[in-house]
Amino acid sequence: MANQERLDETYMAMAEKLSELSHAERAKVGALIVKDTHIIAEGYNGTPARFPNRCEDYDFLGYYRTKPEVLHAESNAIAKIAKSTNSSLGATLYTTLAPCVECSKLIIQAGIFRVVYKNTYHSTGIALLKKAGIQVDFLTRESKGPA
Numbered sequence: 001m002a003n004q005e006r007l008d009e010t011y012m013a014m015a016e017k018l019s020e021l022s023h024a025e026r027a028k029v030g031a032l033i034v035k036d037t038h039i040i041a042e043g044y045n046g047t048p049a050r051f052p053n054r055c056e057d058y059d060f061l062g063y064y065r066t067k068p069e070v071l072h073a074e075s076n077a078i079a080k081i082a083k084s085t086n087s088s089l090g091a092t093l094y095t096t097l098a099p100c101v102e103c104s105k106l107i108i109q110a111g112i113f114r115v116v117y118k119n120t121y122h123s124t125g126i127a128l129l130k131k132a133g134i135q136v137d138f139l140t141r142e143s144k145g146p147a
Contacts, residue, residue, distance in 0.1 A: 007037070008094070008116055008137070008139055009139070011032050011034055011039075011092075011094045011116070012094050012096070012116065012118055012139055014030075014032055014039075014042075014094075015030040015031055015032045015042075015073075015094045015095060015096050015118075016030060016096055016118070017030065018030030018031070018032065018042055018043070018044050018073075019044055019045075019073070019096050021044045021046075022044040022045050022046055022055070022073075023046055023047075023053040023054060023055055024045050024046065024055040024056065024066070024070070025055065025056050026055075026056060026064075026066065027045070027097060027121075028044070028045070028096075029044060029045045029072065029073040029095065029096050029097045030042070030043070030044045030073055030095070030096050031043045031044070031072075031073035031074045031076070031077045031093060031094065031095040031096070032077070032093070032094045032095075033077050033078070033081065033088055033091050033092070033093050033094075033112070034091060034092050034093075034094065035086070035087075035088065035090060035091040035092070040081060040084070040086040040088065040091065041077040041078070041080040041081045041084070041086065041088070042077055042080070043071075043073045043074065043075070043076030043077030043078075043079075043080060044073045044076065045070060045071065045072050045073045045076070046070065046071060046076070047067070047069055047070055047071065048069060048071060051069055054067070055067060055070045072099070072100060072102075072103050073095060073096070073097075074093060074095055074099050074103040074106065074107060075102070075103050075106055077093070078106050078107070078110050081110065087111070088110040088111055088112050089110075089111035090111065090112075090113050091110075091111070091112050091113070091114075092112065092113070092114040092115070092116060093107060093112050093114070093115050093116070094116045094117075095115065095116070095117050095118070096117070096118050096119060097117065097118070097119050097120075097121050098117045098119065098120045098121055098124040098125075098126055099115065099117070099124065099125045099126075099129070100121070100123055100124065100125055101123065101124075101125040101128055102125070103125060104124075104125025104126075104128045104129050105125070105128070107125075107129065107134065108128070108129065108132045108134065112134065113134060113135060114134065114135040114136075114137070115129055115134060115135070115136050115137070116136075116137045116138075116139050117136070117137075117138060117139065118138075118139055118140055120138075
């Protein structure tokens with residue numbers, strides 16, 4: 001197995017472990033930002049600091065929904081970089097779920113050059129990332145390869 005494949009599997013396993021910290025019930029997502037083999041930020045979906053860590057609720061019609069204040073794992077990790085002295089320029093983002101369009105915009109603006117994801121979701125920003133020239137790789141333990 002090539003070294004990059006081993007690194008990808010290791011970092012994805014770490015992102016999966018991070019996802020277990022999420023208080024979300026519908027989808028637990030973890031993200032890891034790596035630059036030059038150094039983890040520079042991590043995140044999982046949840047509420048902002050000083051908010052109750054409850055991600056879902058029932059709306060006025062009784063439908064179960066994600067609260068609007070919930071941060072996605074990718075945006076949470078990017079926000080942590082913004083508060084640090086690190087730079088995500090040229091980094092790789094590992095995420096357990098394909099990024100949405102809004103997170104994809106943040107990924108592009110953060111200068112991340114590669115995104116590795118494990119699972120797809122109905123509304124992804126993969127096309128947007130590719131349009132911006134970002135390398136996107138789909139990774140599972142069973143099969144790997146470019147998306």
